[in-house]
Amino acid sequence: GAVVSQHPSRVICKSGTSVKIECRSLDFQATTMFWYRQFPKQSLMLMATSNEGSKATYEQGVEKDKFLINHASLTLSTLTVTSAHPEDSSFYICSARTGYVTEAFFGQGTRLTVV
Amino acid sequence: RKEVEQDPGPFNVPEGATVAFNCTYSNSASQSFFWYRQDCRKEPKLLMSVYSSGNEDGRFTAQLNRASQYISLLIRDSKLSDSATYLCARGGSQGNLIFGKGTKLSVKP
Numbered sequence: 001g002a003v004v005s006q007h008p009s010r011v012i013c014k015s016g017t018s019v020k021i022e023c024r025s026l027d028f029q030a031t032t033m034f035w036y037r038q039f040p041k042q043s044l045m046l047m048a049t050s051n052e053g054s055k056a057t058y059e060q061g062v063e064k065d066k067f068l069i070n071h072a073s074l075t076l077s078t079l080t081v082t083s084a085h086p087e088d089s090s091f092y093i094c095s096a097r098t099g100y101v102t103e104a105f106f107g108q109g110t111r112l113t114v115v
Numbered sequence: 116r117k118e119v120e121q122d123p124g125p126f127n128v129p130e131g132a133t134v135a136f137n138c139t140y141s142n143s144a145s146q147s148f149f150w151y152r153q154d155c156r157k158e159p160k161l162l163m164s165v166y167s168s169g170n171e172d173g174r175f176t177a178q179l180n181r182a183s184q185y186i187s188l189l190i191r192d193s194k195l196s197d198s199a200t201y202l203c204a205r206g207g208s209q210g211n212l213i214f215g216k217g218t219k220l221s222v223k224p
Contacts, residue, residue, distance in 0.1 A: 006158075034211050043119070043202070043214040044159070057209070093158055097210055104212060106158040 002028045004096045006107025013084055013114055021079045021110045023094035029074035030096035034104065035067075038091040050077050084114040118142065121203055121215035129223055132193045136218045138203030139185045147206035150177055150188045152199045153217060159202055162188075193222045 003026040013019050023033060032051050036044040048064075050056040050071035058064045068080040077096075081088055093109040121138045128134050140148075151159035163170060165177040165186045176189040186203055200217040207213050 032210055034209075041123070041216070043216040044212075046207070046211045046213070049209045049211060091156070095212075103161065103164075104210070106160070109156075109158045111156065 002026075002096075002098075002105045004030075004094065004105045004107040006094055006110055008110055009108055010111045011113070013112070015085055015114055016083055018080055018082045019084055019112060021081075021092055021094075021112075023077045023079070023096065023107050025075050025096045025098075025105070028096075028098050030077070030098060031074065032097050033071055033077040034095045034097075035069060035077075035079050036093050036095070038093065044093065047079075081112065084112070086114045088112065089114045117215075118213050119203060119205055119215040121201075121218045123216055123218060125219040125221050127221045127223060128193055130193055130195060132222075133189065133191045134193055134220060135190075136188045136201055136203075136220075137185050138187070138215050138218075139183075140203075140205050141184070142205065143181075143184060145205040148179055148186050149204045149206075149212065150175075150186070151202040151204060151214075153202055154199050159214075162201070190220075193220075195222050195224060198222045 005024045007022045035047045038044045047062045048056045048058045056069035071077040094107045095104040097104040148165040150162040152162045153159040165179045169178045174191045178187045200219045202217045204212040204214045
């Protein structure tokens, strides 16, 4: 199956700093990438949808200036958590799909802890 | 009513047991449904898509009931390795997935 690589898998950062998470599709061109967030014992919640070369579409309640998404190529999307706070600590996971396939493939996830 | 709702469990069953999970959804226009398996602190992995006619993959059977707006997952002959959280999901309008909170299954020896 298709492979999506997400990096880093785990990061601990100080409050106020920024963290960048990368999501790469290794063997297919991802026309669309999705960023989800999962708090403990909660469902994965969609944060934003990004299409290559255009601005991301954010879900209601997700601050676009805080969670910067860049989808500059068909194989790479990045999520930057700016000015991180402890309440941003969560499991962030990307998924990617190509327009030809309905299935979305997930990255391994990034566990962010803000201290 | 939540978009996708599941009983969080946990379901504690002995090896070899048959266990069934249900998941209800609120959007009657939904067209695609899935069951995912998520191990602790890992990404979800697709277990199976759910079709109107129902589908089976080995010990796993998924059913869709559009009239009652629920999908089900049946696991026969449970293995210790089946212990995980099972997420149901429906396809969203942007090609995204809308997940339930998951049902935790624990298979005991």
